[in-house]
Amino acid sequence: xxxxxxxxxxxxxxxxxxxxxxxxxxxxxxxxxxxxxxxxxxxxxxxxxxxxxxxxxxxxxxxxxxxxxxxxxxxxxxxxxxxxxxxxxxxxxxxxxxxxxxxxxxxxxxxxxxxxxxxxxxxxxxxxxxxxxxxxxxxxxxxxxxxxxxxxxxxxxxxxxxxxxxxxxxxxxxxxxxxxxxxxxxxxxxxxxxxxxxxxxxxxxxxxxxxxxxxxxxxxxxxxxxxxxxxxxxxxxxxxxxxxxxxxxxxxxxxxxxxxxxxxxxxxxxxxxxxxxxxxxxxxxxxxxxxxxxxxxxxxxxxxxxxxxxxxxxxxxxxxxxxxxxxxxxxxxxxxxxxx
Numbered sequence: 001x002x003x004x005x006x007x008x009x010x011x012x013x014x015x016x017x018x019x020x021x022x023x024x025x026x027x028x029x030x031x032x033x034x035x036x037x038x039x040x041x042x043x044x045x046x047x048x049x050x051x052x053x054x055x056x057x058x059x060x061x062x063x064x065x066x067x068x069x070x071x072x073x074x075x076x077x078x079x080x081x082x083x084x085x086x087x088x089x090x091x092x093x094x095x096x097x098x099x100x101x102x103x104x105x106x107x108x109x110x111x112x113x114x115x116x117x118x119x120x121x122x123x124x125x126x127x128x129x130x131x132x133x134x135x136x137x138x139x140x141x142x143x144x145x146x147x148x149x150x151x152x153x154x155x156x157x158x159x160x161x162x163x164x165x166x167x168x169x170x171x172x173x174x175x176x177x178x179x180x181x182x183x184x185x186x187x188x189x190x191x192x193x194x195x196x197x198x199x200x201x202x203x204x205x206x207x208x209x210x211x212x213x214x215x216x217x218x219x220x221x222x223x224x225x226x227x228x229x230x231x232x233x234x235x236x237x238x239x240x241x242x243x244x245x246x247x248x249x250x251x252x253x254x255x256x257x258x259x260x261x262x263x264x265x266x267x268x269x270x271x272x273x274x275x276x277x278x279x280x281x282x283x284x285x286x287x288x289x290x291x292x293x294x295x296x297x298x299x300x301x302x303x304x305x306x307x308x309x310x311x312x313x314x315x316x317x318x319x320x321x322x323x324x325x326x327x328x329x330x331x332x333x334x335x336x337x338x339x340x
Contacts, residue, residue, distance in 0.1 A: 008082030010037040016242040022049040033059040044190035078120035087200035091151035102154035128152035139307035180234035180267030184326035185333030192333030207334035210287040221296035230274040232303035234267035240319040247315040267306025284324035
């Protein structure tokens with residue numbers, strides 16, 4: 001049984017990926033500093049899988065603590081690296097925090113991977129590396145544009161660092177997964193997106209507004225060059241996204257990868273506007289959702305969605321869950337959290 005270290009494994013995408021890894025027969029070790037997650041997520045993982053994975057609370061930037069963890073749990077076969085700050089707007093306000101955690105954290109991880117003979121890494125990247133693309137949909141050959149936020153810049157820098165490390169040392173193989181916009185929750189409603197404070201992502205703000213936690217939803221801009229004026233994104237179900245990590249892990253561990261660094265887009269291949277998403281949520285759940293149009297948000301791009309051809313062909317993966325079902329899963333999770 002392969003042993004997988006998952007950094008940020010109690011976070012939103014990390015926890016769903018841990019579930020899929022366990023259900024696929026992997027032995028999982030989670031490290032997380034709980035800066036944007038809760039230890040109670042372990043209970044949800046256990047309730048779904050029947051397994052309570054090993055958990056160590058630590059900051060990956062703390063070399064001594066991280067090395068102690070790797071000494072305690074030797075013979076790690078691969079790392080899935082989720083431990084990064086991820087909010088575009090917040091990164092504009094707290095740029096140095098983002099560079100320290102995201103960039104230095106990755107350097108620390110790669111250094112300790114080499115020291116402890118861990119040969120494989122799956123990196124949680126983002127479609128933000130493409131900026132505002134020249135053409136849509138975006139495939140992996142599209143040029144990376146200058147980042148529109150410090151968050152996007154950290155993802156570009158981390159991709160470059162991984163490429164350079166592989167060239168320098170030849171003892172690490174990597175898969176870079178460029179996510180589009182993960183949404184939804186596990187169908188069991190045992191785990192889901194649980195932001196601390198005011199949500200930075202759209203769907204938690206929608207569900208909190210529907211639950212009465214927020215007065216109304218703010219739609220950032222209605223003057224984009226799109227059919228309804230609101231920004232367009234590619235919203236992918238978090239469980240579908242998690243399954244792609246299992247496919248990528250199987251590829252790495254079996255040696256099927258065709259290059260030492262491989263890059264895959266993970267999206268649905270369909271663009272959905274913010275206002276379309278709001279209306280789909282209301283139709284899928286029967287909930288009224290008060291919203292208002294406000295100014296554009298710094299760092300946002302106008303429209304972006306994926307070309308998934310490479311992931312379909314090479315990983316044998318595609319996102320299949322209908323949007324209304326995904327939005328109902330998010331609402332069921334919100335109701336469970338609020339006791340509604």
